[in-house]
Amino acid sequence: MQQPPRFMPDTSGLEIVTEVPERTMVIFAHPDDGELGAGGVIATWSAQGCDITMVVCTTGGSGSNDRAMDSQSIVPTRRAEQQEASRTVGAAHLEFLDHQDGGLEDDRVFRGEIVRLIRRHRPHTIFCHDPHRFEGFNHRDHRMVGTVALDAVYPYARDHLHFPEHIEDEGLEPHKVVQVLMWGSDRPNVIIDTSAGVETQILALHKHASQIGGLRGGPQVGDRLRERAESVAESYQFQYGQVYRRIIARR
Ligand SMILES: [Zn+2]
Numbered sequence: 379m380q381q382p383p384r385f386m387p388d389t390s391g392l393e394i395v396t397e398v399p400e401r402t403m404v405i406f407a408h409p410d411d412g413e414l415g416a417g418g419v420i421a422t423w424s425a426q427g428c429d430i431t432m433v434v435c436t437t438g439g440s441g442s443n444d445r446a447m448d449s450q451s452i453v454p455t456r457r458a459e460q461q462e463a464s465r466t467v468g469a470a471h472l473e474f475l476d477h478q479d480g481g482l483e484d485d486r487v488f489r490g491e492i493v494r495l496i497r498r499h500r501p502h503t504i505f506c507h508d509p510h511r512f513e514g515f516n517h518r519d520h521r522m523v524g525t526v527a528l529d530a531v532y533p534y535a536r537d538h539l540h541f542p543e544h545i546e547d548e549g550l551e552p553h554k555v556v557q558v559l560m561w562g563s564d565r566p567n568v569i570i571d572t573s574a575g576v577e578t579q580i581l582a583l584h585k586h587a588s589q590i591g592g593l594r595g596g597p598q599v600g601d602r603l604r605e606r607a608e609s610v611a612e613s614y615q616f617q618y619g620q621v622y623r624r625i626i627a628r629r
Pocket residue numbers: 407408411517520
């Protein structure tokens with residue numbers, strides 16, 4: 379059977395996001411997803427003083443094509459790689475939720491953890507996976523993270539009667555996130571100039587040494603990434619960009 383062509387969404391005529399927020403959170407399923415999805419923006423924004431929190435939801439314990447590797451040995455490796463990669467893109471905070479790779483569920487426990495982190499770090503902007511993708515497979519963990527992150531923003535983190543124990547027992551306050559930007563969307567509606575951050579993004583991806591072989595492009599992941607970032611920015615005044623589906627929360 380012939381390989382279907384890779385789906386490429388239309389990236390012309392998108393709104394350009396230029397505002398650098400004070401605080402941003404990146405929520406993702408597996409070590410390296412955050413750098414792939416938002417590394418260029420994070421590197422650009424952190425250099426301009428944005429306070430970045432990265433939240434990795436699973437251990438990444440299933441992320442190996444090497445049959446000699448088991449989950450036990452891969453987990454500490456991926457944790458260390460994520461720490462290096464987060465430091466590289468300039469993230470000030472890194473949170474591990476340590477769920478089982480492939481085991482994320484849209485349940486109260488996971489939702490509560492994301493709500494707590496939003497209330498604690500109080501981000502203006504959140505980046506996460508787009509859970510509503512129809513072109514091609516979307517990893518179950520990616521769907522779960524996208525769904526739970528959107529629900530956590532609205533209404534759970536915002537309204538004090540949800541997870542009241544955060545407020546009564548932990549001294550946290552409800553928090554309104556202003557916007558969510560989702561990568562991997564079939565229907566992007568914004569683009570961000572990543573020209574100042576793309577090389578740092580590639581450097582960060584190379585910190586995930588155990589995963590490089592499995593990434594699209596393998597050791598040439600940087601070339602693939604530059605190529606893609608350049609093609610989406612074709613009709614704009616900058617060289618490299620990354621596109622997102624943005625949802626702005628009602629005030
Ligand atoms: Zn992933």
